Amino acid sequence: MKKVRGMRVIEYLLTVLVIVTLNFALPRAMPGDPFLIMSETEEDVVVLTEEQREYYFELYGLDKPITEQYVSYLGDLLRGDLGLSIYYNEDVSTIILRRLPWTLFLVISTVILRTIIGSLLGTISAWCRGNFFDQFLFFNLITISEIPAFITGLLILFVFSAMLGLFPLSGAMSHFTTYESLWEQIVDILHHAFLPIITLTLARLGGIYLLARNSVITVIQKDYLVTARAKGLSKGRILLRHILRNAMLPIVTRTFLSLGSLVGGAILVENVFNYPGLGLLMQEAVNVHDYTLIQGIFLVVALFVLVANLMADLIYKHLDPRIESQEQTTS
């Protein structure tokens, strides 16, 4: 059993290596002169003299052999040094740390909300399987989950912000205001975050809903539920202690597993709502050709997703030892 788990961890380490190497190799494999592209904007064209080029090569250590460059790159990474942002003239790690909390806030709130709402709706749906309400939920939630979050987000922004004016059009806080109390600040932040979170939750609800519905339907048919009912337990007790508890396992795993695509969704949704997290930062970096910044964000996001996936793997095996024995027999 130890061996299987070890294999998974090695696989993840390999993936990390692939990602880091990709990050190292891309700017070197990029067509054209990186310095030119970096300093060029859409308006003005830059021509570098030979001296300037040599200066840049030395500054970025590009005159050294490639293996030495790779080792020093890995060393920098381990020290948390992601390089200097060319556009902002600031450490990439500092910029990322400043923006990261907003993205985390969106992602974590979404995970909590959709797990609760999804399991709840799934259970209700399974409970009254086959009737109109179940079919209505089933069709709508599955359809919505087929539409990517940024598309739904645009519609939500059209309706609630642009037409009805109920919510702010962009940002995470009101600008140029002083808050009279902490409470007022919290309300303002929630007011700004509400639509992005709702968008992400809606787009991601289908998976959890379907999972909850299916597992509850399976559990309902088990013998121990017949026993529970025969014992005369109340409906609520059966639902909580017997059904939900047994249905939780796949939901927890799914939650962690889906963090990867959720982060992808968040990157796009932040751009819909102009929410100042990593996703918006990435687009800003793309617009100004700030390659070190793009790479830094990519690395942070990728590592976050990998850690989430690894956690899903480990939790799943921890919660359900059957998986491990199954994997051993098949592999």
Next chain:
Amino acid sequence: MDFYPKVKSAVNYFKQFSLSGKLALIMILIILLIAIFAPCLSSHPHQRSSGSALTPPDGEHLLGTDDLGIDLWAQIANGARISLMVGFGTALLAALGGGILGIIAAYKGGLIDKILMRLIDIMMVMPDLPVMILLAAFFGPSLFNIILVLSLFSWIRPARVVRSQILMLKEQSYIKSAESYGASSWYLICKHFLPEVSPLLAVSIIRLSGRAIVAEAGLSFLGLGDPTSRSWGLIIHHALNFAGIYYTPFWRWWLLYPWLALTILIVSLAFIGRDLERIVDPRLGK
């Protein structure tokens, strides 16, 4: 080859579709026609200005114009070509590549299979959107690059599906007997394996093209689309970059119509994919 039974079986397939699936098929057909006949459908060019900027929809410009005075209907009709090309191009490339890899891995087994499985494991945990953004940012957003990058992330599903199917197939007695008669791997692949897995691949292609269209729209939306060919995502990107568009009435056509087109296409493909999955593999239903 007689044609008639094929038409008949196609009609039978159509009958098995649900109501939403039938509607979706019709929508896709319409979008396909729009894409094919894009140049004839609009009297205005899609790349040059043909009126004053930002006119609301009227008789002259069916869906209005953008900030450069370019007719939106012409742009959307032409964008359909690009979205569909990226979608089906990626899906075909990924399904063929993934399918062949899956067949080889399953049939040859051994080291090739092991390597492929590890590769799939690594690709599965790779966060796709961030990597795509990175690749598109570094290699420049041409249509060809985008299709290539999307395929790179799409071959995994067909490869896995095909592999497990072939693993099952190669134990069948008719394959064994064909082998004992001296059939080559190539013969087996062409004559037995590919026809067996082609329905599965067909479903994959629909699913993959849906995902590719979404991914392309996402990349264009971030400004990483091919600037020379305006896909729907890129129209949306340009509209959103118009400062303060929500404070003006312009978004009511400039943003709304490309958004609507994209949504209809994505939802239709999803419906068709779901129905096809149900028909090809009845176990997957409710």
